[in-house]
Amino acid sequence: MAQQTVVAERAALQVEPSWRARLRAITTPAFFIGPALLLILIFFFIPVILTILISLTDMSVATISDINFVGLKNYERIWRSRTTMKILKNTFIYVGFTLTLFNVGMALILSLITTHIPERVGTTFRTFWLLPRITPSVIYAIMWTWFTADAPYGIVNQFLSPFGITPKNWLNAQPWLVVIAANGFVGTSFGMIIFTSAIHAIPVDYLRAALVDGASTLQRIRYVILPMIRWPILFVVTYQTLSLLASFEYILLLTDGGPGFYTTEVWSLYAYHRALSNYFGNVQFGFGAALAAILVIIGVIASVVYLRVFRFSEMVAEPKIEVL
Amino acid sequence: MEVRLERLSKHFGSVVAVDDLTLHIKSGEFVALLGPSGCGKTTTLLMLAGIYRPTGGEIWFGDRLVNDVLPKDRNIGMVFQSYALYPHMTVFENITFPLKLKKVPKEVMREKAQRVADMMQIGHLMDRRPAQLSGGQQQRVALARALVKEPDILLFDEPLSNLDAKLRLTMRGEIKRLQHDLDITSIYVTHDQVEAMTMADRIAVLRDGRLQAFATPDELYNRPRNLFVAGFIGSPPMNFLNARLTAQNGQAIVEGNGFRITLPEDLGRKALSQAQREEVIYGIRPEHIRLDPDGEVEAEIYVIEPLGREDLLDCRLPDGTLLGVLVPSGHGVKIGEKVRLKFQLDHSQLFDPHTEQSLLWN
Numbered sequence: 001m002a003q004q005t006v007v008a009e010r011a012a013l014q015v016e017p018s019w020r021a022r023l024r025a026i027t028t029p030a031f032f033i034g035p036a037l038l039l040i041l042i043f044f045f046i047p048v049i050l051t052i053l054i055s056l057t058d059m060s061v062a063t064i065s066d067i068n069f070v071g072l073k074n075y076e077r078i079w080r081s082r083t084t085m086k087i088l089k090n091t092f093i094y095v096g097f098t099l100t101l102f103n104v105g106m107a108l109i110l111s112l113i114t115t116h117i118p119e120r121v122g123t124t125f126r127t128f129w130l131l132p133r134i135t136p137s138v139i140y141a142i143m144w145t146w147f148t149a150d151a152p153y154g155i156v157n158q159f160l161s162p163f164g165i166t167p168k169n170w171l172n173a174q175p176w177l178v179v180i181a182a183n184g185f186v187g188t189s190f191g192m193i194i195f196t197s198a199i200h201a202i203p204v205d206y207l208r209a210a211l212v213d214g215a216s217t218l219q220r221i222r223y224v225i226l227p228m229i230r231w232p233i234l235f236v237v238t239y240q241t242l243s244l245l246a247s248f249e250y251i252l253l254l255t256d257g258g259p260g261f262y263t264t265e266v267w268s269l270y271a272y273h274r275a276l277s278n279y280f281g282n283v284q285f286g287f288g289a290a291l292a293a294i295l296v297i298i299g300v301i302a303s304v305v306y307l308r309v310f311r312f313s314e315m316v317a318e319p320k321i322e323v324l
Numbered sequence: 325m326e327v328r329l330e331r332l333s334k335h336f337g338s339v340v341a342v343d344d345l346t347l348h349i350k351s352g353e354f355v356a357l358l359g360p361s362g363c364g365k366t367t368t369l370l371m372l373a374g375i376y377r378p379t380g381g382e383i384w385f386g387d388r389l390v391n392d393v394l395p396k397d398r399n400i401g402m403v404f405q406s407y408a409l410y411p412h413m414t415v416f417e418n419i420t421f422p423l424k425l426k427k428v429p430k431e432v433m434r435e436k437a438q439r440v441a442d443m444m445q446i447g448h449l450m451d452r453r454p455a456q457l458s459g460g461q462q463q464r465v466a467l468a469r470a471l472v473k474e475p476d477i478l479l480f481d482e483p484l485s486n487l488d489a490k491l492r493l494t495m496r497g498e499i500k501r502l503q504h505d506l507d508i509t510s511i512y513v514t515h516d517q518v519e520a521m522t523m524a525d526r527i528a529v530l531r532d533g534r535l536q537a538f539a540t541p542d543e544l545y546n547r548p549r550n551l552f553v554a555g556f557i558g559s560p561p562m563n564f565l566n567a568r569l570t571a572q573n574g575q576a577i578v579e580g581n582g583f584r585i586t587l588p589e590d591l592g593r594k595a596l597s598q599a600q601r602e603e604v605i606y607g608i609r610p611e612h613i614r615l616d617p618d619g620e621v622e623a624e625i626y627v628i629e630p631l632g633r634e635d636l637l638d639c640r641l642p643d644g645t646l647l648g649v650l651v652p653s654g655h656g657v658k659i660g661e662k663v664r665l666k667f668q669l670d671h672s673q674l675f676d677p678h679t680e681q682s683l684l685w686n
């Protein structure tokens with residue numbers, strides 16, 4: 001009986017929505033999402049499509065007046081080239097180590113430390129760590145070449161010689177170490193800021209509850225803080241992977257892909273060299289575009305993998321509001 | 325576990341949150357910390373939990389001085405106002421978290437968790453996450469997590485303030501019963517005096533970080549030692565009237581604007597012997613006044629607030645003072661009507677207006 005009433009009431013309430021309401025159900029979301037969609041369209045999709053189109057041609061300085069459609073030839077060339085493997089490996093080394101050691105690892109450690117010491121000390125420390133980011137890249141890179149220069153100039157050598165390590169030009173001896181460290185010290189600050197604010201945003205009751213429940217500092221970090229900042233971590237990992245994949249300015253300034261044959265040449269630098277700064281003056285736009293297109297694909301694959309690994313769908317709760 | 329606070333204080337910079345607080349809590353006792361917002365209840369509780377370090381004074385658990393003992397070594401259970409259930413853990417993981425940290429074997433852990441969960445009637449919710457529970461269920465999970473480690477002391481920080489009125493009533497009863505059965509020393513922070521009165525064995529009333537009274541609900545209600553306690557305990561609150569106390573023919577007479585009463589002999593004698601001056605504050609609770617044509621006070625009905633079983637009448641005295649009067653419904657009076665009020669004089673309270681201390685109960 002009671003059930004019947006409820007059903008009847010429901011039916012009575014289910015009025016056909018008017019066309020106005022239906023239109024509004026479309027226009028309201030469009031109004032809010034529209035500007036962002038437009039930006040993505042203009043600055044991401046169109047360039048990507050242009051890049052892919054160019055990558056299907058033989059466009060270069062030599063052929064600029066007579067561009068031919070060459071199909072997948074540029075991709076075939078990349079696939080067959082022996083350099084490709086080397087560049088790919090370099091890219092993995094560069095992105096992998098900078099990301100794990102600095103952009104995420106060091107950033108996490110620093111934000112955890114600076115949120116567990118007195119507030120003022122922590123803030124001061126973080127501010128200092130931001131200095132390289134506001135230093136012009138060229139100056140920052142030159143400073144690193146000075147740091148690592150051979151005796152009698154390099155500071156690194158002066159620190160290490162008391163330990164019996166022979167002075168050398170570190171940029172030549174350990175190019176990866178220097179490239180990763182130079183990038184890392186700048187890259188760390190981004191994650192550090194995001195993680196610090198995420199840690200500060202954890203309601204204090206959770207941390208108190210963890211203390212009362214008997215957690216040591218490390219246990220509290222592992223079981224309470226890290227799970228609660230999983231989303232910012234995913235964001236930083238994804239964002240920094242993509243920006244590292246695309247970034248090459250410090251490598252360009254420090255080693256320019258050397259020393260020697262492609263020792264520190266990463267994918268984006270390779271694309272740059274091929275497409276925009278060829279030594280022989282024959283700039284190959286088509287080939288470079290193909291390289292760039294592959295980079296985009298690698299980036300998309302990486303993002304998808306991250307979303308899976310971090311179980312993104314678990315983190316996103318069902319929306320609490322179902323009508324707009 | 326017996327708990328003693330000795331001259332405990334806590335300063336945050338120049339803010340004195342808790343000031344010279346001494347409390348002796350008996351083993352198995354249920355004590356409420358009661359006071360208005362910002363009076364230092366939470367601060368006191370967090371010092372007991374070991375999260376805040378006292379600025380001065382001592383905290384004793386039994387014969388152990390715990391000032392420098394870490395929270396994890398205090399064996400306390402705590403229930404927060406926000407519940408503080410870890411959102412990324414299931415109910416089962418939440419409840420067993422304290423055991424997991426202590427490296428209790430899996431089977432023991434499961435068994436204990438099931439036992440407290442059944443006791444709290446949440447055994448069927450073990451696989452849910454906090455976001456998928458109602459407020460009342462979350463509250464029970466929080467309690468289960470506090471109880472699972474078999475604590476010596478239970479601390480509650482306004483655990484019921486986020487629940488609806490009916491559920492609050494149910495949980496009030498349940499917590500009290502649970503505490504009684506388990507016999508765990510409990511300290512319960514609240515700013516709701518009804519909650520404190522109904523649940524606690526003894527109530528510590530705080531104001532601006534200072535202890536105002538520490539007594540049984542009955543004593544706080546019937547024999548308040550100062551003006552603050554008298555006004556804070558009881559709902560609707562006690563009425564206060566400015567008056568003069570004089571001795572006439574061996575009787576104690578209280579006289580104010582529009583009223584004149586003779587105190588019962590024992591109260592009168594006490595008041596006269598304590599009074600430093602003629603001015604006094606006369607206190608009487610709304611439930612101790614009734615409508616009576618022979619009453620000694622004349623007043624006009626200003627507002628009628630029906631409460632169901634009773635009505636609260638706001639009566640205006642000739643000088644404009646409002647007096648709350650609680651009478652059974654069906655009294656038949658209307659707004660604007662002139663009435664006479666009769667005080668139950670043996671429930672009179674008298675306070676010194678300067679020291680705010682009771683003239684009867686010190």
Ligand SMILES: Nc1ncnc2c1ncn2[C@@H]1O[C@H](COP(=O)(O)OP(=O)(O)OP(=O)(O)O)[C@@H](O)[C@H]1O
Binds near residue numbers: 340
């Ligand atoms: N971390 C802090 N830093 C500075 N002042 C604080 C801090 N914590 C509390 N106080 C101050 O100490 C006083 C007591 O605070 P407390 O949180 O103990 O109040 P409370 O009795 O629990 O109040 P409520 O009922 O609103 O929860 C307040 O004046 C508050 O502003």
Ligand SMILES: [Mg+2]
Binds near residue numbers: 365367
């Ligand atoms: Mg509080």
